[in-house]
Amino acid sequence: MGEKEKRAAELVVARKELAFQNVEKAKRAAELGIANKELKQSEKLLKNSLKEVSDYISALDETTIIALTDKNGIIKKANSNFCKISKYREDELIGQDHRIINSGYHPKEFIRDLWETIASGKVWNGELKNKAKDGTFYWVDTTIVPFLNEQSKPYQFLAIRVDITKLKESEEQLKIVNKELTFQNEEKEKREAELVEANKELAFQNEEKDKRSAELIIANYARSLIEASLDPLVTISAEGKILDVNEASIKVTGVSRKKLIGTDFSNYFTESKKAQEGYRQVFEKGFVADYPLTIKHKNGNLTDVLYNASVYKDDKGNVLGVFAAARDVTEQKWAKDLRIANKELAFQNEEKEKRAAELVVANKELAFQNEEKEKRAAELDIANKELAFQNEEKDKRAAELVVANKELAFQNEEKEKRAAELDIANKELAFQNEEKDKRAAELVVANKELAFQNEEKDKRAAELVVANKELAFQNEEKEKRAAELDIANKELAFQNEEKDKRAAELVVANKELAFQNEEKEKRAAELDIANKELAFQNEEKDKRAAELVVANKELAFQNEEKDKRAAELVVANKELAFQNEEKEKRAAELDIANKELAFQNEEKEKRAAELVVANKELEAFNYISSHDLQEPLRKIQVFASCLITDESQNLSQKGKDYILRMEDAANRMQGLIADLLSYSRTISTERKFETVNLSTIIESVKKDFADTIEEKNAIIEVSEMCDAHIILFQFRQLLDNIIGNALKFAKHDLPPHIIIKSRIIIGSEENNQKLLSQKEYSHITITDNGIGFEPKYKDNIFELFKRLHDKEKIKGTGIGLTIVKKIVENHNGLITATSELNKGATFDIYIPYK
Template sequence: MIRIQLAKALRSLAFLNTEKKKRAAELIIANKELVFQNDEKEKRAAELVIANKKLVVQNEEKEQKAAELIIANNELAFQNVEKEKRAAELVIANKKLVVQNEEKEQKAAELIIANKELAFQNEEKEKRAAELVIANKELAFQSDLKEKRATELIIANKELAFQNEEKEKRAAELVIANRELAFQSDLKEKRATELIIANKELESFTYISSHDLQEPLRKIQIFSARLIDDESQNLSEKGKSYVLGMSDASNRMQSLIRDLLGYSRTTTSEGKYVITNINTVIELVKKDFTETIAEKNATIKVVGVCDVQVIPFQFHQLIQNIIGNALKFSKPDLSPIIMVKSEIVKNTDVISDKQLSAQEYCHITITDNGIGFEPQFKDHIFELFKRLHDKDKIPGTGIGLAIVKKIVENHNGFITATSEINKGASFDIYIPSTLPL
């Protein structure tokens, strides 16, 4: 038994031994491990010491930061309160906005409708725009043309500006000339007024001579004629010659009044111009003088022909007075031969110192073989009351040729006379063949 027990205890010890051996080995390994770990931890500790130092620094920094954060925090807390207040206000504002929002939604709905309308209009406008684009191109083309034209116009403008200046200069000159003319015009108006007054006086003179002067004259004529006719047996020869002298004088006065009236009528009356054949007028005048022509055995020759625009009664008077003179101033022993020649002449063929207003003239020459007159009187014979003969020998009032000249001038023509004593007289009449335009 103690053996068994010893054996048992030996085995157990052996086992324990082995175990302890195993354990020792393990411990060795573990020891080694620990040594290694120890080394590691020492390294780590060293590192930690370093790290610790860093942390201490960091800690200090964080403490500073914390202090700052506390300050910042306080600030934020204040701001927070403010923001809460603001939030409360915003809640109120929000409610208002909700209402406004609703309104805006309504408005938006309306706007949507309006928008659609606008969209439609937009389309229309786009179409129009497209058209405008085309039109624009056209305009652009035209614009080019216009630019060219504008360039031309600029040049033309400069030219005009230059001309304008010239004209302004001229205008200034004209203003001066105008003032001069205005002054002259005033003078002429005064003169014209005076002439109108003088003319009226002449008209009343014409009336007086046509009526009031003739009335007493006619009485003288009638009474003197009745003295001769009814009372001649009661008159001596001397008495009769006095009455006859009175009668002659009153007849001459009647001729004077009649001729003066005729003269004033050619000045004042306005006649109508008619195209007239010269030769038909001459035929009429021949009829007027039928008796005288027969009595004096006169010949009137007509050569050529003219058609002229004249006032017929005046033209008749003109020819009548000249042919009448040719018959009156004939030589007692010679039958009168009167030649009337007429032809159309160009103004370039007319020899005259007068201004010729017409292109063509009817040139009428009336020539006789009568007693003629001295050349020095060729202009005077046309003056009013001018007589070259004693009225006892050849009666006359000295008005006939004054009327002739007046009529010719009324027709824008002119008349000249040429003669030598006892060699007949010749009258050249020039009348425009057509009226001035």
């Protein structure tokens, strides 16, 4: 084969090699494009992963209080929630340690334990009380997570906090309520003990009161006998001082009882030494009889008396003093007054009979009062039962409160469980954060490897550029060879000479081609390694993506759990708030019950005090009515009667008229005293309520007025009567006065017509603001067709001694309607009167029904 053919064959081979290199170059370019696409996809996935991590951090930042510190506790970062609760700006917190929010509440040992825990690389969890910039305090549930370096030493700390201030306040309020409940229970026990003692004291006081009442009855009876005596009676102490005197002693000396008591008894005799001698004889003998002395009146009058005196002793036989009685032996008016004395004696006998009758009435009243006391005792027993019931109710409330405390304790346990779960969740989150950090570190390594691979690819691309340049150079050389081949064909001779040179050049070309083949094999091996690495990276990326999906699911699950825990916590807080409200209501009810009980006790004490005062007033009034007022009236009546019967022939017609008018005035005075006595009884008597039908009382009152009704042809029309809760004898007095007035104030030319109605009503049915709207009342209406009164006097008629008519025309004392109003007030009721002149009157009475 000639040189020309060899050159052509070489040229064909070179062209094939060039085509093969171009194909290889296209493959390398395609592989480089794929690698670039994969690199972009990896960068996109990395960005998405970083965004998800950023979203998790943002969500955590929005819901919790976060602070990042270095290993010395210096704050490097504080989120907005930290600034909001501490009231510091972020620039005020950065560079400070946590002493800036230290409240001083926790002891040094507590803080030291915290630092030892986190310095050892462990997570610390607990509750902290911090102080804000404005001085207010707040509580946080805190978790501190240390970040460890390669030597497992903390290089910074992450503090995650949750505000629990309201929860701590609720716990403090619960402690206060428990203390208050304990105190109230102790107070209740004290009150119960005091009530037992009070009941004992009340029972003792009732016994004492019964004794005093019995003694008072005896004393009053004895006193009435002493006061009834016409002889001067005196009680003298062992020292000769007057202890007590009767009315006769006051008259004979002209000195008041108040001035007599406490003075020397001998001062009131003409011969004081003789009086003292007689007093000495009483102590020596035990008595004296008909001892003559003369009493001197302050106006100078003298009264001769004979004294009978004896000593009186106590239960042990000790002499306490002397009781002396003087008998008037003055003869001057003896004959003149004998007839009057006999009449007075007869009158006194009649009075004694009346007193005996009054004593029977008093005994009946005493029996009635005893019955009232027994009823009071029954009412007290009922009150005690009610108090026991209230105590049972309080015990129930206390039991309910115990149940509420147990529920609260259970909720606190649940809260602690939730806190523990939250702690676990925080630990899991920290673990996930660590895993994310590892993934991020791995991703950084992967990025570095990818960057290294990109550099290697760039190197390969540079080498490929060099190879392409070499191939272009070779092509140029081939073209030169072709040109040379042409020249060789033309200059074959010269080529033969140059054959050795070409052979040498061919050897060099073969070596270069072998070198290029070796380089190609290296490039193919490197590409194979790059493909394997890329496949491995894709697998790792898939694993990371799968782990990230799992982490996202776990984080979503944790968020759901956290939301559930938050919802449960909200529900628990609402339940706690509801329980606190219920507790406050129970405490308010207990407070109201205690106030009501205290009020009832005060009212009972007031009623007892009022009863004591009223009894004293009644005793004084009874005394005045029985003696100071009625005695002179009786004498006036007796003497007037004696003058009319015995001295009628010696009196002129005018004198007789004066005596009759005097007698009539005395009778009116006696009626007035009787009415005043009735009025005083409405104030002082015990108020024993009972439920009765009003028709029974009305029939009894009608019987009392039977003669007057028959005399005036009166008609009393009674509808079906309802029941009423009343003080029986007082309400009978009320009806007696109103019906009596209707008969008394009737028109002369028209028979009295009285209509009585009653029914049970609700306060809201009547147009009267003084009635309680929801309370039941017995409404009694009494209407007559009498002379009536002007509407302007509708309130004045109930005033004491108020009369609208001439007492000469219509007899009366002006007390009757005052008694009526007082009785209605004793029933906590209301009475109104409506009338027009000469058109009758209507009385509306409202009495609370039970």
